[in-house]
Amino acid sequence: MTTRRPRTAASDTADPPAADGGASTINDIARLAGVSKKTVSRVINRSPLVRPDTREKVEALMEKVGYVPDPMARGLAFRKSFLIGMVSDNPNAQYIVNMQNGALDGLRGSGYELVVHPCDSKSADYIAGVRRFVLQHRLAGVFLVPRVSEDEALVDMLREIGCRYARIAAVSLDEPWRMITTNDRDGAVEVAKYLDSLGHRNIGLITGPTRYLSARERGGGFLEALRARGVELGADHVVEGGYTFESGVACAERLLALTPRPTAIFALNDEMAAGVCKAAFRLGLRIPEDLSVVGFDDSPLASRLWPSLTTVRLPIREMGMLAAQLLQREENRKQTPPLVTPHLVIRESCQPPVAERR
Template identity: 40%
Template sequence: MARTRRKGGGITIQAVAERAGVSAMTVSYVINGTGRVSAATRETVMAAVNELGYQPNIAARSLASAATCRIGVVYQSSQNAFLSAMLVGALNATARAGVELTVGKVDAPVLANAEQAMRGLVRSGANAILLAPPYGELVSGSGLVEALGIPVAAVAHGGALPDMATIGVDDRAAVSAMVERLVARGHRRIGFVTGPDTHDSSPLRLAGFRDGLEAAGIAWDDALVTPGLFTFESGVAAGEALLDLAELPTAIFASNDDMASGVSSAIHRRDLRIPQDIAVAGFDDAPIAVKIWPSLSTVRQPIEQIAERATEWLIGQVTGRGGEQSREIRMPFEVIERESSAFDLPRL
């Protein structure tokens, strides 16, 4: 059997390939952002990378530099498409720039755990840190960024933070745009599933929902708004709650695609039709959006590109090679209409 560990016990690409059930070349494609790799394969490889703690030695093959740049990434779990895409984006940027990427996994989204991970990354040599949601909002204002004294950027954060860069889409405008699309299809009784309070994007998306209703002259109804946790299971629960209303919504808009998929499942269990009886929409344009039936209408936020741009910003701050100096970078979003809402309600 081929050896899979380097001298000193380091995890090799071959070990990652064996864990993921793919070739070493496929792992290399994913890590370096080259070649043609499906979204599902990329997710599997990134899960193996993080389970094994593999750290690609990109710096070893880069050109000599006066100062070593190492980007640390703080995240909770790679077991969803959002975080897999974020890690791929960061790898794309670091591979292109010839700098090193190291990761710090956090067990739970609380400040103490985030601080432990960030300080650990700095001790291991990281001189800039990329934060997955919700760690930007957890860390900001705590004094930790100032204490560490290194550049920090938060991915997919919809607003400005005083002590770090934020890179993402305009969550509020994006949700309002999707509401406008649903209204154009004839919907006026629209349910909404919020995200968790720990994410700053959640109140922004709720505000965007309110904006969209107000623009269409639709009165606010608390009964049509129900909480979720950005998980499939919470989407099922939210869908059941909205389907228990005496007067059903004609459309349900969930704050992410995992919850929207759960809502779709709840609708199917009631033997209702999507979109003829109830339309469904989500947010992210995760791979699941085109895997479920009917395919999911959603707001596309380009997570891989957002993470890549954020990592480029960090590299520029560390190396002084230029790049954007703005600390608040907004990326374009796109409303994607698929089968789950492509139906005009009869005009009464």
């Protein structure tokens, strides 16, 4: 006959589990704190029904043992998802990183987690892929980054399956409570006014892909503002890039081969503007003495270049934060939509053309 040793109190007074990224459970926290599992759950969900001293004790224990609530498990327990999705198709890696960091800022302390789904909107089945992503993760909501934010077929699919969504776009495309509108055209108009004020008339423009609304808004606003000032760009002075560094180099080489050579180039994002700088240096041109360069976005790259880049600041990280916060609210047709205002940041990459300086 086998004799079992009686359970001792040691198991209840042992040191907390090590913080190993998930070894601890909600039951561990309840046992160590001397409270019920329901009380720990209330602390996690910021219920006002928990006494301050109990809340402080439970939160200190969770931090000590490295306990992080599993959003999927919480979703099952509360019949509610705690996952927010970000869907993007953008060739600019820095843009996506900034947007993602902003979303994390917006979710911090909320109990929600971020799940990212990069996709190729040129693929025939990309909408089906987004649908699978949303349903498999049982998302509480999803925010759409340009260019996918501009796709009405994708939005129709999200409505069909009942998924909450927010859209980030250059102009308003939806109900106000679903939109983060970036007003890209206003920033491009500022660039036109600035280059005109410096005396530039022979200007090159590197657009983004025409399927991007941002490219059409930025480029259209720039050209219209120049035209209103009596400056008309020829067709050979406008070239389409891909929002990538490599496309900026290639497009700049085409523009700088023109005779006479442009005295200024406006690239519709900072990656392409950096490509312009590389192409200019290859040709032995000095910036800004021989060529003025302007970008768009004010990414970290802009201030790291030498000379530092004059660019339009679009608060990308803030946009991601606003989108994440928007999805945490209940729909409210009366709420004021978040306001995003681009503005020109003047640095060292521009000055009047040679003729104007004489």
